[in-house]
Amino acid sequence: MSETQATTVNETNYLNASSTLRSWLLTVDHKRIGILYLVTLTGFLLIGGIAAGLIRLELINASGRFFSHETYNKIFTAHGVVMIFFFLLPSIPAVFGNFLIPIMIGARDLAFPRLNLASWYIFVIGGVFGLSALVLGGVDTGWTFYTPYSSTYANSHVILTALGIFVAGFSSILTGINFIVTIHKMRAPGMTWFRLPLFVWAHYATSIVIVLGTPVIAITILLVACERLFHLGIFDPALGGDPVLFQHLFWFYSHPAVYIMVLPGMGVMSELIAAFSRKRIFGYTVVAMSSMAIAIIGFFVWGHHMFVSSQSIYAGLVFSFLSFLVAIPSAVKVFNWTATLYKGSISFKTPMVYALGFIGLFTVGGLTGLFLATAAVDVHVHDTYFVVAHFHYVMIGGAMMEFLGALHFWWPKMIGKMYPERVSRAGSILLFIAFNLTFFPQFILGYMGMPRRYHVYPPEFQLLHRMSSLGAGLLFISFAVVFGSLLWSLVKGKKAPANPWPAKGLEWETSSPPPTFNFDRIPEVTEEAYAYETLFGDEPGPTS
Amino acid sequence: MNLLSILPVSASAYAQQVDALYLFLVGMSVFFLVLIGVLITIFSLKYRRRSAGEVPAKTRSHYQLEIMWTVIPLILVMVLFFWGARLFVRYSMPPNDAVEILVTGKQWMWKIQHPDGRREINNLHIPVDQAVKLTMTSEDVIHSFYVPAFRVKADVLPGRYTTLWFRPTEVGRYHLFCAEYCGTEHSLMGGLVYVMSKADFEVWQKADGGAAGVGQLSPAAAGEALFKAKGCAACHTETPAALAPSLHGMFGHTVKLNDGTEVTADENYLHESIINSQAKIVEGFLPIMPVFQGLLTEEEIQQLIAYIKSLTADKGEGS
Ligand SMILES: [Cu+2]
Ligand SMILES: [Cu+2]
Numbered sequence: 001m002s003e004t005q006a007t008t009v010n011e012t013n014y015l016n017a018s019s020t021l022r023s024w025l026l027t028v029d030h031k032r033i034g035i036l037y038l039v040t041l042t043g044f045l046l047i048g049g050i051a052a053g054l055i056r057l058e059l060i061n062a063s064g065r066f067f068s069h070e071t072y073n074k075i076f077t078a079h080g081v082v083m084i085f086f087f088l089l090p091s092i093p094a095v096f097g098n099f100l101i102p103i104m105i106g107a108r109d110l111a112f113p114r115l116n117l118a119s120w121y122i123f124v125i126g127g128v129f130g131l132s133a134l135v136l137g138g139v140d141t142g143w144t145f146y147t148p149y150s151s152t153y154a155n156s157h158v159i160l161t162a163l164g165i166f167v168a169g170f171s172s173i174l175t176g177i178n179f180i181v182t183i184h185k186m187r188a189p190g191m192t193w194f195r196l197p198l199f200v201w202a203h204y205a206t207s208i209v210i211v212l213g214t215p216v217i218a219i220t221i222l223l224v225a226c227e228r229l230f231h232l233g234i235f236d237p238a239l240g241g242d243p244v245l246f247q248h249l250f251w252f253y254s255h256p257a258v259y260i261m262v263l264p265g266m267g268v269m270s271e272l273i274a275a276f277s278r279k280r281i282f283g284y285t286v287v288a289m290s291s292m293a294i295a296i297i298g299f300f301v302w303g304h305h306m307f308v309s310s311q312s313i314y315a316g317l318v319f320s321f322l323s324f325l326v327a328i329p330s331a332v333k334v335f336n337w338t339a340t341l342y343k344g345s346i347s348f349k350t351p352m353v354y355a356l357g358f359i360g361l362f363t364v365g366g367l368t369g370l371f372l373a374t375a376a377v378d379v380h381v382h383d384t385y386f387v388v389a390h391f392h393y394v395m396i397g398g399a400m401m402e403f404l405g406a407l408h409f410w411w412p413k414m415i416g417k418m419y420p421e422r423v424s425r426a427g428s429i430l431l432f433i434a435f436n437l438t439f440f441p442q443f444i445l446g447y448m449g450m451p452r453r454y455h456v457y458p459p460e461f462q463l464l465h466r467m468s469s470l471g472a473g474l475l476f477i478s479f480a481v482v483f484g485s486l487l488w489s490l491v492k493g494k495k496a497p498a499n500p501w502p503a504k505g506l507e508w509e510t511s512s513p514p515p516t517f518n519f520d521r522i523p524e525v526t527e528e529a530y531a532y533e534t535l536f537g538d539e540p541g542p543t544s
Numbered sequence: 545m546n547l548l549s550i551l552p553v554s555a556s557a558y559a560q561q562v563d564a565l566y567l568f569l570v571g572m573s574v575f576f577l578v579l580i581g582v583l584i585t586i587f588s589l590k591y592r593r594r595s596a597g598e599v600p601a602k603t604r605s606h607y608q609l610e611i612m613w614t615v616i617p618l619i620l621v622m623v624l625f626f627w628g629a630r631l632f633v634r635y636s637m638p639p640n641d642a643v644e645i646l647v648t649g650k651q652w653m654w655k656i657q658h659p660d661g662r663r664e665i666n667n668l669h670i671p672v673d674q675a676v677k678l679t680m681t682s683e684d685v686i687h688s689f690y691v692p693a694f695r696v697k698a699d700v701l702p703g704r705y706t707t708l709w710f711r712p713t714e715v716g717r718y719h720l721f722c723a724e725y726c727g728t729e730h731s732l733m734g735g736l737v738y739v740m741s742k743a744d745f746e747v748w749q750k751a752d753g754g755a756a757g758v759g760q761l762s763p764a765a766a767g768e769a770l771f772k773a774k775g776c777a778a779c780h781t782e783t784p785a786a787l788a789p790s791l792h793g794m795f796g797h798t799v800k801l802n803d804g805t806e807v808t809a810d811e812n813y814l815h816e817s818i819i820n821s822q823a824k825i826v827e828g829f830l831p832i833m834p835v836f837q838g839l840l841t842e843e844e845i846q847q848l849i850a851y852i853k854s855l856t857a858d859k860g861e862g863s
Contacts, residue, residue: 149725152685238838278593279600308699317629332614359580367572374569376565376635380697533601
């Protein structure tokens, strides 16, 4: 793929270059910052996961046995806020985008390394606000913060949480800007736009959404805080405000936010499918452009969250129409990934299991999205478990599975150790089964009419809720297996070669883990992405 | 409700139409899921890696295929759009023969007023085969009135009216839920909708000597009393020299405002004119009407509006 030596035997790498705490906390190396994010985000994932476990525990019984109403409301709010704002939104971009974009485009770092470190600190500060709200007693508004409940009626730590989200938003914006500039300006010689790996394209599209969308949520949340603190009449009709205005502003960001979570996952997906079927992604240009189409159309569909909110029916119809349109590029991607497998050489390493799982779950998530775009069906299932199931299929199926797929795929590169293949693969399969057991019954529950955010519910829903809780228990076990085997490999894992799979891409041409400045010499790119026909040089031959 | 069925009970013709569309969506989804699943399975078996050094030949890009799997989904989603839109428009437009029932949501209960004055809390009794239109508002935060058996819901907002209608076709008891998270006891904010045969409904209506027997006036009558008690009648005197515009026959008609614009006098306009009279000033009048925000409950406002709606253009006494 390039003129550099495939494997530089380099004893010092970015991990062992220096080992003081100070050298980590003051690092401007994009790879180390990626690791800092990985550690921070795993912490948030654990907190959000515990909250999820408590929710499922409570829902085992229709009568709401364990928690008071207030506690339950705080738990599901904590789950939503932590998972969305402090895990999923940053997840893939902050960890893998940070680590990989410079290497994939043949650069030594991001365009603004210090800004990158600042982004992490800002995120941590936001996280501290969010967590302190949790520790001081929690918030009970739901992650959606609907007004006037959040702005006038709620008696919990709304402002502190809002501040946390507000601050963390700046971290996203700065990261987004950093990525955009880097992708524009720092590509190695020969790395043209249409030679970029699709992972980079997906992050480019995501960064645009982040930079355009995040300020809107920041302002909205600030307005809620203003109304709470100074009684400015913005959203509360008793003060002369408009409660639906909040929903417009909130979803103007929060619908595109779904794509902030899913587009990077789609980027990972393309890398995994290509690597484990040894094929160029079928319809590379179409897949790259569909990311951009999703990013743009995604800004014009927010009203599909508001079909029953008193929005005019004409607006409802337009939003329904546009929501159907935004489904098309996603469908096209799924077909293209499937077609990539055709006549490939498919191997079922753990990352590939996640990738294939992604296709299944994301297809279910996408198809049930069509139910919700269909205005008349949405009227019935809006605010029920159908929606809960749908977005977990999209966000866990779409973003979480790919986060894990990416973690296993690039683990050898990032850490320099191989994870234990069989245990990890078993973990990924168990995860897939547990996920479906947890969330599939929720589609049925939702159509039966079970509203969301209820911890006391009619007894006829109990059986399906119990299936879901059983699945959640299994999910916990599978997460334990997945993360347990990764942790094990930190100590006991085999040393990873530079290109263990082997796969194409500049990141596999530098050593594992890479040296601090990524490449000894800036590579020159002479071929398109995923040129798997030249995987073993011009004459195909087996390596290990 | 049958635990094993995937459809909840349906108690209106509209609900069955939504179910038909839903089942079409389910069928379509199963088709695509199976299609993708079968393709992945076949490819995975057929093209699994047989030796470590295997390198497959490059596949050419194939534009016909790309176009095909863009256009076919596009056609399908357009079918879904029009189908869903037709039903959605039906859901949004109450028929003319609908009986109007007033609903007020409040943390955490539903207050209901029937046209004859009978009130209920958290339950709604209605006769079968009779279209019902709910005019709803909230006293505090946003709630959402949801009856799964009718496949309808609508948010209930403070400071404005929203409507929801249905025509039940099956006698029975159905869940009523609040679907929009509204605070601590959100999950208890519900009750039952009783759809009764015409005969049973009449018995229910007449119980305890009817609404009047339990001391309840119809909303319009209650509104008339309030209109006097709250001093509205002092200005709205219906005389040519009155300080305030005539309210007779104004409902549903256009009102000219002093800034030259026009509005249609619907429930939301009346609501605003009463609690926040300064927001829109009628042409030819001075902004002297007091602001009643906080002085009237949502139910009282609903009653005043019911009274104003009952005033006919011939300036006779309101019925
Ligand atoms: Cu959306
Ligand atoms: Cu509620």
